[in-house]
Amino acid sequence: MRPFLAHGMPWAAAAGLAVWLSCGAAAAPADSTSIRVGTQAVPPDEVYAARDWGKPYNLHVDLKSYSSGGDILKAFLGRQLDVGNGGSARLVSMAAQQADQFYIVAANQYGGNRYGVMVAKSSPVTSVAELKGKKIGAVTGSGAYNTFRVYLEKNGLKESDFQLVNMKVEDLRAAVQQGILDAAVAWEPHVAIAETMGVVKRIQSMEGVNESPNFVLVSREFADKNPEAVTRYVATLIDLADLITSRPSEAASLAVQEIGKKGVQADVKGLELALTRIKMNPKVTDTLLDELVPIAASMHAAGKIKTVPDFKKLVRHDFYDAAVKLSAANRAR
Amino acid sequence: MASSEARVQDATAQTGGVGGGSTRLVALRSFAEFLLPIVVLLLLWEAGVRTGLIDPTILPAPSMIVGRAWVLLDPSHPERSLLLTHIAASLWRALVAFAIACGVAIPLGFALGLSPIAYRSASPLLSLLLPLPAVAWTPIFLVGFGQGDTTIISVCFLGAVFPVLYATIRGVQSISPHSLWVVRSMGARRSDIFVRVLLPGCLPALISGLKLGMAHSWRTLVAAEMLAALSRGLGYMIFAARAYMDVSTMFVGIACLAVIGMLVEHGLFGPLESATVRKWYGVSRVGGAR
Numbered sequence: 001m002r003p004f005l006a007h008g009m010p011w012a013a014a015a016g017l018a019v020w021l022s023c024g025a026a027a028a029p030a031d032s033t034s035i036r037v038g039t040q041a042v043p044p045d046e047v048y049a050a051r052d053w054g055k056p057y058n059l060h061v062d063l064k065s066y067s068s069g070g071d072i073l074k075a076f077l078g079r080q081l082d083v084g085n086g087g088s089a090r091l092v093s094m095a096a097q098q099a100d101q102f103y104i105v106a107a108n109q110y111g112g113n114r115y116g117v118m119v120a121k122s123s124p125v126t127s128v129a130e131l132k133g134k135k136i137g138a139v140t141g142s143g144a145y146n147t148f149r150v151y152l153e154k155n156g157l158k159e160s161d162f163q164l165v166n167m168k169v170e171d172l173r174a175a176v177q178q179g180i181l182d183a184a185v186a187w188e189p190h191v192a193i194a195e196t197m198g199v200v201k202r203i204q205s206m207e208g209v210n211e212s213p214n215f216v217l218v219s220r221e222f223a224d225k226n227p228e229a230v231t232r233y234v235a236t237l238i239d240l241a242d243l244i245t246s247r248p249s250e251a252a253s254l255a256v257q258e259i260g261k262k263g264v265q266a267d268v269k270g271l272e273l274a275l276t277r278i279k280m281n282p283k284v285t286d287t288l289l290d291e292l293v294p295i296a297a298s299m300h301a302a303g304k305i306k307t308v309p310d311f312k313k314l315v316r317h318d319f320y321d322a323a324v325k326l327s328a329a330n331r332a333r
Numbered sequence: 334m335a336s337s338e339a340r341v342q343d344a345t346a347q348t349g350g351v352g353g354g355s356t357r358l359v360a361l362r363s364f365a366e367f368l369l370p371i372v373v374l375l376l377l378w379e380a381g382v383r384t385g386l387i388d389p390t391i392l393p394a395p396s397m398i399v400g401r402a403w404v405l406l407d408p409s410h411p412e413r414s415l416l417l418t419h420i421a422a423s424l425w426r427a428l429v430a431f432a433i434a435c436g437v438a439i440p441l442g443f444a445l446g447l448s449p450i451a452y453r454s455a456s457p458l459l460s461l462l463l464p465l466p467a468v469a470w471t472p473i474f475l476v477g478f479g480q481g482d483t484t485i486i487s488v489c490f491l492g493a494v495f496p497v498l499y500a501t502i503r504g505v506q507s508i509s510p511h512s513l514w515v516v517r518s519m520g521a522r523r524s525d526i527f528v529r530v531l532l533p534g535c536l537p538a539l540i541s542g543l544k545l546g547m548a549h550s551w552r553t554l555v556a557a558e559m560l561a562a563l564s565r566g567l568g569y570m571i572f573a574a575r576a577y578m579d580v581s582t583m584f585v586g587i588a589c590l591a592v593i594g595m596l597v598e599h600g601l602f603g604p605l606e607s608a609t610v611r612k613w614y615g616v617s618r619v620g621g622a623r
Contacts, residue, residue: 041576065563066480067572080479170575174391193578199390259577263405263415263570266577 033229034060035222037083038072041065041259043189043274044109047244047251050258053236056330059229061236069214077101082222083233087214088143092296094217095314096305102217103316106234107288110213111279112206115144116191119183119203120176128152128204132161134182137175140166143212146295148185151209176200189266189274196270211279213288223316234282234323235330241280242327248275282323284315393581398588401581415570420589422565423554426482430489431550435543438494442501443531452502459498467492467549468556475561484561485554492553493546500542504535536609544602551594 035054039045045065054061066072069086076084077098085108086094094102117136119125128151138145152158165181172184173194183203186194194200206212216237223230244251252272259266289311296308375395381387382394389397405416445452467488474484508531516530558568567586574582 041573064480067560071475071480074475075479078476078479170578173578177388178391189577197390197578259573261415262564262573263419264574264577264579264582265401266579 031228032058032060033226033232034062035083035226035229035233036062036064036081037233038075038081038085039063039065040067040069040072042109043252043255043271044240044244044278044280046255046258046271047275048236048240050254053239054232056239056333057232057235057326059232059236061233073217076217076219079219079221082219082226082229084217085214086217087212088146088292088295089141089299091215091217092292092299092309093305095292095309095311096296096299096307099309099314100220102220102314103223103319104215104284104289104311104314105218105223105230105316105319106216106237106282107284108214108216108237108282109278109280110211110288111277112147112209112211113277113279114188114274115147115185115206115209115212116188116202116277117148117183117185117204118173118176118191118194118200120179121199121201123182123201125183126203128155128183129157131183132157133163135163135165135180137165137167137172137181137184138186139169140164142169142187143214144169144185144187144206147206147209147212151204151206154209173197173200188277189271192274192277193267193270196267196273205277210291211288213291215284215288216282218316218319223319227319230319231322231326234319235326237282238323238327239330241282244275244278244280248272251275283320284317286312289315390578390580393584397581398584402585402588405582405585416585416589419565419567419570419586420593422562422569423558423567423590424593426485426558426566427489427547427550427554430486430554431493431547433486434490434493434497434546434550437490438497438542438546439501439539442498443505445498446502446505446535447531452506459495463495463499467553471557471560480561480563485557485566488557488561489550489553493550496545496549497539497542500538500545501535504538504542505531507538508534537606540602540606540609544598544606547597547602548594551590551597555590 039049049063049065052061064075064081066075070090072081072084073086073090073094075081077094084102087108087110117128117131119131125131138148149159152161167175167181167184169186169190172181172186173190175181176184177194177199191200191202195202216234218230218233249268249272252268252275255271255275256266256268292311293308296305296311299305300308378387378392379394379396382389382392382397387394393401402416405414407414407416411417445455470491471484471488474487478484478487512530512534513526516526521529554566555568555571558566559572562569562572567589571583571586574580574586
């Protein structure tokens, strides 16, 4: 609660949240409210879109789909959305330049295991070290790419040991399969889908390298006016994380169903594998936040931001704490 | 193809009419000639996949694409057909953009074509805007309007407006001033001049511009939908399929774009163009206007 008070949230809103919590946040909320959320074509968002997660909390979640995380953040900053999500460089830029616009209320997908190095199924390569001097495709500037750089550093390798080729993530599988690239660094579900297609194999996971977290951002204006809506939304994220973690097969089926509504067919096994590689726990921890600091430091050194932001001051833990109680009460019903 | 068919029909009519059966035969033969290279390509492609020369995860066989299209079409429940929903969304956006482009470009084209001063004033601006690909405006519109139909239609509008505008200006400028003087000297009203001289005079050029405008609108649509569509449209479907490596669905989208583009050109503008060309040929044969 301290950081949020320190940042000047109106007392009335704080009092409102406190009253609402004391009046029984654990009970099913009677009044209906709504929130506008941006999603993209990633498995956890597909699972979220497949079910009305807000219904038990009397929350109308107005989902709008975007082609990328960058587009979500643009819409978020343009006030077309109440909730966006972001990680690494984009979040750091926003925290440095528009810190007064948003709160970090939850963690989104994270975990190094969601990044992997893949080679063609028939390739004799079994480790990254064997790829020295060869072509590796990656989306430069992405979380996967930055994590791969940390991996190289930790394993005594350098970027210059390889020929790194910048490509779109959707094109990496075909390039590896056709021998245009010797390997590629990609994120889920791209690696898992390509593996289940039987055309590539994953030779290295980035598990343990870092967590490369994405965070859920909520507009300050919205959160200050609608604290209960934010709490209910975070409760839906707790429920979503619970499903994905405990029953990935069911979550994958939901995702396939949702993807099918667009006229697209996706493989359940591939998505299930992808979901098991993605960590889902909305609790924002210091460990996750600390991962933003080196990114901010390098951006500061490059002159892209003036100061390294204090990310902990942007976090509102109170929403998560209330949401945990709300979610538990919902499950108990 | 439509123009050549029309000429053949004209020639048949001029030689005294060989008969309806013969005309149909010529039309059928012309159609078969048109389809032949496409069918040969599809057969080679299918054979390539079936013999293992082509990897179906990179380039699925035409039969796989047709099969996927059939599933998406869901002929037993057309009201629930996902493919028809995507096609309808795309067509609606492209046609609305095209209609707005025509509404703006045709009157403006007449004004600029008839007034040399206005044309000289606007010409630098038009020369500056014309070479810009309409898709390049997408990020600007995304900032202004956000994702959705407004952005897509605005981008498609920019794709369609310049070909129609230029064609109208050129069409109007190609009409001899003598024709206008003659009609005016005979006491024609402004509306008569427009209906009997300006409009017929610039129609062939205008129809070419409309064809180009619609084609540009359709091409621009796909790129705009990939970037700005929230839920529906062929571009959106292709983009969504790409995210999950569903190559067959991507090809269904591409095939739909090609077929619909062709149908619009040949089915809508082809007959219109033929009728205009035939009309002008008829006029020249009889040696004067009404």
